[in-house]
Amino acid sequence: MDYIIGMDIGTTASKGVLYRGNGKKIEELSIPYPLIQEQVDQAEEDPQVIFNAVQKIIFDLSKRVAGKIKAISWSSQMHSLIGIGKDNRVLTNSITWADNRSSQLVAQAKENGLAQDIYQQTGMPPHPMAPVYKLLWIKEENPKLFAQVQKWIGIKEYIIWRLTGTIVTDTTMAAGTGLLNLHTLTWDRKLLDKIELDPEKLPNLAKPEYVVGKVEAEYVQKLGLNSETKIILGASDGYLSTIGVGVLDKKYFALNVGTSGAVRAIAPKAIVDSKNRFFCYPVDKSHYLLGGPVNNGxxxxxxxxxxxxxxxxxxxxxxxxxxxxxxxxxxxxxxxxxxxxxxxxxxxxxxxxxxxxxxxxxxxxxxxxxxxxxxxxxxxxxRGLREKIGEPEALRVTGGFVRSDFVRQLIADIFNLPVVVIKNDQSGTLAAMFLAQLGLNEEDSLDKIVKEIDDSKVYFPNQKNVQxxxxxxxxxxxxxxxxxxxxxxxxxxxxxxxxxxx
Amino acid sequence: MDYIIGMDIGTTASKGVLYRGNGKKIEELSIPYPLIQEQVDQAEEDPQVIFNAVQKIIFDLSKRVAGKIKAISWSSQMHSLIGIGKDNRVLTNSITWADNRSSQLVAQAKENGLAQDIYQQTGMPPHPMAPVYKLLWIKEENPKLFAQVQKWIGIKEYIIWRLTGTIVTDTTMAAGTGLLNLHTLTWDRKLLDKIELDPEKLPNLAKPEYVVGKVEAEYVQKLGLNSETKIILGASDGYLSTIGVGVLDKKYFALNVGTSGAVRAIAPKAIVDSKNRFFCYPVDKSHYLLGGPVNNGxxxxxxxxxxxxxxxxxxxxxxxxxxxxxxxxxxxxxxxxxxxxxxxxxxxxxxxxxxxxxxxxxxxxxxxxxxxxxxxxxxxxxRGLREKIGEPEALRVTGGFVRSDFVRQLIADIFNLPVVVIKNDQSGTLAAMFLAQLGLNEEDSLDKIVKEIDDSKVYFPNQKNVQxxxxxxxxxxxxxxxxxxxxxxxxxxxxxxxxxxx
Ligand SMILES: Nc1ncnc2c1ncn2[C@@H]1O[C@H](COP(=O)(O)OP(=O)(O)OP(=O)(O)O)[C@@H](O)[C@H]1O
Ligand SMILES: Nc1ncnc2c1ncn2[C@@H]1O[C@H](COP(=O)(O)OP(=O)(O)O)[C@@H](O)[C@H]1O
Structure with a gap:
């Protein structure tokens, strides 16, 4: 009973990593799925297809260790939106972060000041990726559907609900909706009133390390797990990939550049910006994930x-x-x-x-x-982060774009900061696994995560180029x-x- | 004694075309020479090297018809500047239109209003190509040289002077200096005062068809000419290549796009523009060459x-x-x-x-x-031309860039005008030859030039693309x-x- 699965529910694929209790990776599996893009700006996914992929990964990894899985923990894509109706009927696809159909409403919200309110109260910059704007769009486009939905959840909540029967979300995923108040860490009542959304229609909130419960009997059998396998709530991939490269406080910034990119930092308090340049997503009242997602990597x-x-x-x-x-x-x-x-x-x-x-x-x-x-x-x-949080000691960088010495040095020269290259490409699932250890009381702090990380490769700025x-x-x-x-x-x-x- | 040579003194080469008295081309010869670019923004040529090239061309063409050359007429690059000192000593290279060393002075003149005055009075847009700015630059950089020079001339004046002993320029070349008054068609006294240039230091003015005189005995012999060979004053390549494609009035615009490009039109009166967009160079009091030279063709x-x-x-x-x-x-x-x-x-x-x-x-x-x-x-x-002169019926286009059907159609669609392709690539020398016929009273109008031109290939705008x-x-x-x-x-x-x- 010594194994933990860290699952990452990505936009193009789900990935599972099987860890031994001591944190060592044993095996990794990944299954892709398609985006549904039948209309301009649409970008949806079928939640059942994702659930199937997740089941297959869990089944295969669990089989590898004869079902001795003590916990499954989750890292997930942010900003997805799924509507659940009466009798647990799934009324929509998962509308992903990449769906731009609410851009008109974002533009309106920018004009009438709503966008600014949303940003100041929830840390969500004005962008169609955010469920708050998607909800406004659905309300306008399809008011009947808007009324029928009993619960609005994201893809991680959907998967955990299917496995455990419980609908619950964690603070980091909730922050990604644009509906969570930055300061109270609860759903923002004023905002919900404004968009006429009953707070009962949103999931309950818990911490990432929260133990949701056991896997339902049906899936214990189907997935070759055991009756004691626990489901840990987990968190957003943005948060987990940040702590997973050892960025636990404002000493470092995390820079990931794969197909797209992101720069992220952890601040000890909520910080918003007059120019809406970065998001500010709460983790708890002394940890806020600040950052900017970048399309063009x-x-x-x-x-x-x-x-x-x-x-x-x-x-x-x-x-x-x-x-x-x-x-x-x-x-x-x-x-x-x-x-x-x-x-x-x-x-x-x-x-x-x-x-x-x-x-x-x-x-x-x-x-x-x-x-x-x-x-x-x-x-x-x-830039906004450096202005508001202060200068970091170094960048911790990951992703396919930083594979070459040349690009790493380029980043050091352009940022005028040391660049620490992090080899671990499992930062999200590794951190999810740590959450499970926290939840199961096997660890008492995230600090240990840093030990697992190889940070020996450093590039220093060349001052001639900096100039x-x-x-x-x-x-x-x-x-x-x-x-x-x-x-x-x-x-x-x-x-x-x-x-x-x- | 039935032959005429049309010479074109270009920036990269000189070209001579031997014509029979009836206007038919017999032979063509071209000799290149180098630009001198030893400093940033410098672009000079050695006038002796150009004169050598011209001599060689005349010699070879004349030999072809046993010296029976009745006249030599000239088309020339504009804006060149050569200083002649005491005892006919040549004190400078030919500083070409491409020389940018006076750009600082142009900027100053724009600021203090001089540039605007120059444009309004002479039709010369603010640009370092113009001898007026080159003179200001020499006066500042090398006042001793400025004082020593007895005559400031251009490359065509230099060549004709070498052949005939006479220093004289034509209106179209004079217009290219930025010192010729648009309205009086004489050197602008006010402007000369302002830049402290003695009008005696500029050549006398005459019409393009003016018969300068006979070739000096020394060169009659050296070049295998005969004692009756006349030198016709000729004109600028800008003017001659315009009339040489049949653009004699505002009915058509001429568009030439080779390495660089130019659009030109002939207006019946002087027209300047509040935004300095085009030059306005007088030919005579009822013909003004308007246009814009374009670097990027x-x-x-x-x-x-x-x-x-x-x-x-x-x-x-x-x-x-x-x-x-x-x-x-x-x-x-x-x-x-x-x-x-x-x-x-x-x-x-x-x-x-x-x-x-x-x-x-x-x-x-x-x-x-x-x-x-x-x-x-x-x-x-x-654009400025269309606004000020009115819409032409068509463009008459020439040059290496318009070699393909595709580009010709593109021009028709973008200009929303019919495009007439002119095959003749001797437009400058052909028109120079016509000037000789006018000067020798063998023709009485330029209109006949049009007969020599094949304008049968026309491209009409495609309205879908126009939109x-x-x-x-x-x-x-x-x-x-x-x-x-x-x-x-x-x-x-x-x-x-x-x-x-x-
Ligand atoms: N098929 C083509 N389509 C478009 N441009 C072309 C084509 N062939 C050659 N060119 C361009 O034409 C230019 C040469 O044209 P041309 O021989 O008329 O120039 P030129 O006499 O050197 O130029 P200029 O008239 O500016 O002194 C070159 O810059 C070349 O890139
Ligand atoms: N040597 C390289 N230098 C820069 N970029 C690279 C290099 N090799 C691959 N890439 C880029 O890295 C991206 C994939 O990075 P990865 O981190 O695997 O992406 P993903 O975001 O899809 O997980 C691709 O867009 C590719 O263009």
Whole structure:
């Protein structure tokens, strides 16, 4: 009875990691599932399909140790929304963070001041990812459905409900709805009144390490578990991947750059920003997860690799070429907003650009400027945090984009901070496993997590490059400001001629 | 004695065309020479080297017809400046239009209002190409030289002086100095006073068809001419290449796009613009050459071909790929200002950009947007003319950039005007030859020039594309405005780190 499964319910796949009681990883399994995108801006998932994937992973991992699973704990994608009706009927798909159909309502809320209230009270920046805006959208589009739903939950709550029969959410997931009051850590009554949502329709709240209960008999058998297997409530992947790389307080910032990216920090109190630049999600009354999610990470690198060079060129080829150009790409600036952007500019209409071309700029400068642009934008996402929490001692970085020495050094030079590379790519499930140990009283603090982490690889800023970047970064930002309105018009043009974009 | 040589003194080469008396071309010869660029922004040529090239061409063409040359007439690059001292000593190189060393003085003149005066009185937009600014620069940098010079002339005056012993310039070349009064068609006394230049130091003025005189005995012999060979004064290449494609009045605009480009028209009176958008160079009191010179033509296409695709891809490959994308390049905008820009934005610090990238933009959209961007900028250069002279019936187009059906149609769609393709690539020398016939009283009007021109190939605008362009062009322009200040800062950054740009 010595094993724990850390499950991560991602947007494109679920992953399970089997840990021994001492925290050592034994095995890992992952099963992908599709996004449903049948309308413009729609991005849904079928919760039953995700539940099937989760069941298969648990079954296979449990079999590996003859069912001796003492607990299953959860890391989960944030901001999903599922409506449950009478008789436990599931009335909607899981509407994911990537669904943009409420963007019109976000724009309205920005205009009438509601968005600002929501941000100040709940720490949720104005963005269609947030369930609060999705609820407003459903209420407007489909008032009948809005009335029929008895409980609004997210994908983690759904899975745990299926396994245990209990509907409950943790503070970090609740924070991701935009409905949780930052200061009281309870559902925000005033806000619920404003959007006419009965608080009874939201799940109860508990701490991440809360032991929800045992797995229902049906699933004990079906998944090859045992009658004592406990379900731990778990938390959001944003929070867990932060503590999972050893960022437990404001000493470090966590920077993850995979397909998309995020910069995150833990502050000892709630901090919001007059410019809505970062989210502030409570964990408990002395820990707040602050940060900015960034759309344009490795996905832009991938685009640039294929567009500038071609599908046959590897990521390494790209970086080797970029490396031949000095810092600043000879004054060529790249905006990475190919997919609009969340932090730091929160503008879904933003677009990408190469700016400042002269005749002696060719592919190598374009390549380097792409890498620099992606990192300038990450720096922008971290800017509000540095201003409000203070300077960290170092960045702790993870993700596919930081695989090369070159990019790691680039980050150190652009942030003017040491960069500590964290090898562990299980940060979310590792931290989920620690939550289980806390919940089962086998550990009494998260500090021990840090012991599991290899942080020996450090890159220090090169001051010559730092100087160049400090000259060009203000121009990058100014150009961003310059183009704000025009990006909007370009996006409108692109929408006006949809047939031209098939 | 039936032959005429039309000579074109270009920036990179001189070209001579031998014509029979009836206007038919017999032979053509061209000899290149180098630019001298030893300092930043310098662009000079050795007048003796150019004279050598001219002699060689005349010698070879004359030999072809046993010296039976009745006249030699001239088309010439504009804006060059050469200082002649005592005893006919040549004190400077020919400082060409491409020399930017007076840009600081242009900026000053813009600030203190002198530039505006110059434009209003002489039709010369504020730009370092103009001899008026070069003189101010020499006066400041090298007052001793400024005092020593007895005559300031251009390259055509220099060559004719060497051949005939006479120093004289024509109205169209004089207009290119920025010192000729638009209304009186004489050197502007007020302006000369202001810059402290003695009017005696400028050449006498005559009409383009003026017969300067016979070739001096020394050169009759050396060049294998005969004692009756006449030198006709000739005119600027800008004027001659305009009438040489049949643009004799405001019915048509001439659009030439080779390495660089220009749009030109002939107006019946002097017209200047409150925004300095176009030049206005007098020919005589009822013909004014209006237009805008554009830096970024085929040279940008060339850059894009190599940068986006690679040196092995041909211009045709590029165009074939661009053709697969609909009008508007799926909302991707390209600014072609790789080499700063003259008309229509008159900003040497401007730079190139791709703006509006999303993930479904790849090479084909980039390719088409480059072609569109080059043409949007040409449209901008023509805009002031259309507003002030009125809409032409069609464009008459020439140059390497308009070689393909695709680009010709693109111009028709973007300008929303019929495009008449003119095959004759000798427009300058052909018109120079006509000047000789006028000077020798063999013709009495330029109208006959039109007979020599094949204008049978016409492209009409496609209204579906016109609509798309009319939506995206205002955004192109807005972005230009947005980035005005930032382009300046980028250019400064590029200058601050010159070592990074070797
Ligand atoms: N098929 C094509 N389509 C578009 N542009 C082309 C094509 N082929 C060549 N070019 C461009 O045409 C330019 C050369 O044109 P041209 O020979 O008229 O120039 P030029 O005489 O050197 O220029 P200028 O008239 O500015 O002195 C080159 O810059 C080249 O990139
Ligand atoms: N050597 C590399 N340098 C920079 N980026 C890379 C490199 N190799 C892969 N990537 C990028 O990393 C991203 C995937 O990172 P990963 O952390 O696996 O992503 P995910 O967010 O999907 O989990 C891809 O978008 C890819 O373009």
């Amino acid at each position: 490795g996905i832009v690198f991938e685009w640039a690799r294929k567009t500038i060079f071609g599908p046959d060129q590897t990521a390494e080829d790209f970086i080797n070429v970029a490396e031949t150009v000095p810092a600043g790409s000879n004054g060529l600036i790249f905006h990475p907003y190919l997919g609009g952007e969340r932090a730091p500019i929160w503008n879904a209409q933003a677009r990408g650009s190469f700016i400042g071309l002269s005749r002696n700029h060719t592919k190598p400068q374009m390549a380097r400027s792409v890498l620099e642009g992606i990192v300038f934008n990450l720096l922008g996402a971290a 160049v970047y400090q000259d060009i970064i203000p121009i990058y930002r100014e150009v961003e400001h310059d183009l704000d309105q025009s990006y909007d018009k370009i996006a409108q043009f692109q929408k006006k001629y949809p047939k031209l974009f098939e | 085929g040279i940008v296409f060339e850059w894009a071909r190599k940068t986006i695709f690679g040196p092995d891809q041909t211009a045709e490959d590029f165009i074939n790929v661009a053709e697969t994308v609909p009008a508007g390049s799926n909302g991707l905008i390209f600014h072609p200002y790789l080499g700063g820009e003259r008309a229509p934005i008159w900003n040497a610090q401007a730079r190139g950009s791709f703006i509006g990238l999303s993930r479904n933009h790849t090479k084909p959209q980039m390719a088409r947007s480059v072609l569109e961007g080059i043409v949007f900028n040409l449209l901008g250069a023509a 798309v362009y009319q939506d995206i062009i205002p955004i192109y322009r807005e972005v230009e405005h947005d980035l005005d200040q930032s382009y300046d800062k980028i250019a400064q950054f590029q200058k601050k780190y010159p070592k990074l740009f070797e």
